[in-house]
Amino acid sequence: MTIPEPEGADLKPSYIEAGQPFNRDTHYIEDRLTRDARDGWPVEPGRYRLVAARACPWANRTAIVRRLLGLEGVISLGLPGPTHDKNSWTFDLDPGAVDPVLGIERLQQAYFARFPDYPRGITVPAIVDVPSGRVVTNNYPQITIDFETEWVEYHRAGAPDLYPVALRAEIDEVAELIFHDVNNGVYKCGFAGSQKSYERAYDTLFARLDWLEERLATRRFLVGDTITEADIRLFTTLARFDAVYHGHFKCNRNKLTEMPVLWAYARDLFQTPGFGDTIDFEQIKRHYYVTHSDINPSGIVPKGPDARGWLEPSGREALGGRPFGDGTPPGPPLPAERVPSL
Template identity: 70%
Template sequence: MTTQTTATEHPEHGEGGQYTTPGKEFTRDTTYITTRITTDGADGYPVEAGRYRLVAARACPWANRTIIVRRLLGLEDAISLGTPGPTHDADSWTFDLDPGDTDPVLGIAKLKEAYLKRFPDYSRGITVPAVVDERTGAVVTNDYAQITLDFSSQWREHHRDGAPELYPEHLREEIDEVNARVYSEVNNGVYRCGFAGSQLAYEQAYDRLWSALDWLEERLTHQRFLIGETITEADVRLFTTLVRFDAVYHGHFKCNRNKLAEMPALWGYARDLFQTPGFGDTIDFAQIKEHYYVVHTDINPTQIVPVGPDLSGWVSPHGREELGGRPFGDGSPPAPPREGEQVDPAHTPLR
């Protein structure tokens, strides 16, 4: 089943964020193509290794989640990965990083082609992440929140040996509760600040964001991970915002009460995850900065990309081991990124 509505899309990420108008709060349109890929194939798309391609730009925090979960669970053999470039226009994400500016598996130059293949009259923004059926070249889903949950629950047959339990049954209620607040106040909160349409809307968004970050600082002062003793879906969702905070959100989105590096627990937590296989090795800081500062011409009309900040702190000792916990529980870290899926060494402090 699919759900579509028509909305005025902000072109920034193709993430379903509506334009703000003067005096208005930024509102993200959260209606997506809700078709699911499941073991029983109830929506017409059964789990099948080698059939689907995850299209996920490294620049986008919502897409970055899916890249991380795919790595942690070891789904590289089951689901291929296509990575659009960091910039795009209002029309579509494009495959300008690939030879001939064309995705080598799907044979398309613009992700929009996969959307129109299934929905010829598709009128919404072209968003990442998206899962595309390689057989037909048509998009299956762009419901980013459900995609990662289904990677954990529906693709278990294809998980690597030692894959972590990112969404364990006994913790789901707490994970869902934390995820809801993190999404509303942090993941989306930074955008609410950046795209506020008035001073009042900005200040209200700013207060909400920092209230939530202070709550997280307190929570993570006493425990290594957000939920329980191991990494879960909740940590993935928070991490992709934190890793962009000082490089982009602090200045570009005016989230500038202080830097992440000035919050001891959150900074240690973010570095702990960054240095964990499957997290930091998916982060391309150059692409992240180019995306935000070049695409958001309404916020940054000069399109000048800042040289800083210094990234060396991301690989400094974090000391979070003292809080205990086991990142992968009874499992093990994933293998290094595969050939063709590594981040350019010049774009990361990891060596």
């Protein structure tokens, strides 16, 4: 396949371009893992490894969906450390700083195994073909959709339908708004290269959060009465809001804890198996405050906020809804994949 010329990588020495708004590079490796192997990558248990750093919100989505659908025994999980340099995410949490399945120190090695001159950012999440050691895709929006639709044969008994056919148009519409204004909106604030672009992104972000506050005031979930792909995409940004985006990215009109509906909604999801048990607040803070040296040159990582508030009852059950629909919650995380308790 042909890789488009880079328009700006996620991993680079400086994240801020003076005088310019932040523009995310959304040209990903678009190969898919499908039942018909249309791109040469068939759905095959045990063949692929999901590399998904705990710190990254985009990778966090894939870890949540993998948990909810019970794909842990089908697709293994590699966990890079929370920081990286300008070249690549590294496996410094593993013994010898080497991924135990792929046998590599840097995710970059899997990219270069397929594209020796890969010109873009070495991003997570990434799916790697274990036999060849080659990256298959880093197209994170499609990875979760394919987990939900192409790997159905290997879903656990009681797995929820996170992308129901009847609601897909609405899920896609809501998710698109959330991506531009919230998921990527916080980055547009944090990496803005001018006052004007920062204030524009700031106003758009909080207008959308106000819209979400109103939308979720009378409904437990974003679309329908069960958890869907849309909720997962919003949750990973909300989980990082007070710990990182409020201060580090200057998204400081108010904290998440000061938005009663969104704060209760986020706690409801956090306390749902498959969500909070993928969140490591210390890795999240270390990633942003250490890696973004152009924003935080001292590298000091804040001690707060106190994360125990995430365990306070949300009261969202009063709105009805069934988190897993006709399905059931996932079991506990695999021992090697547990995060520190609050």
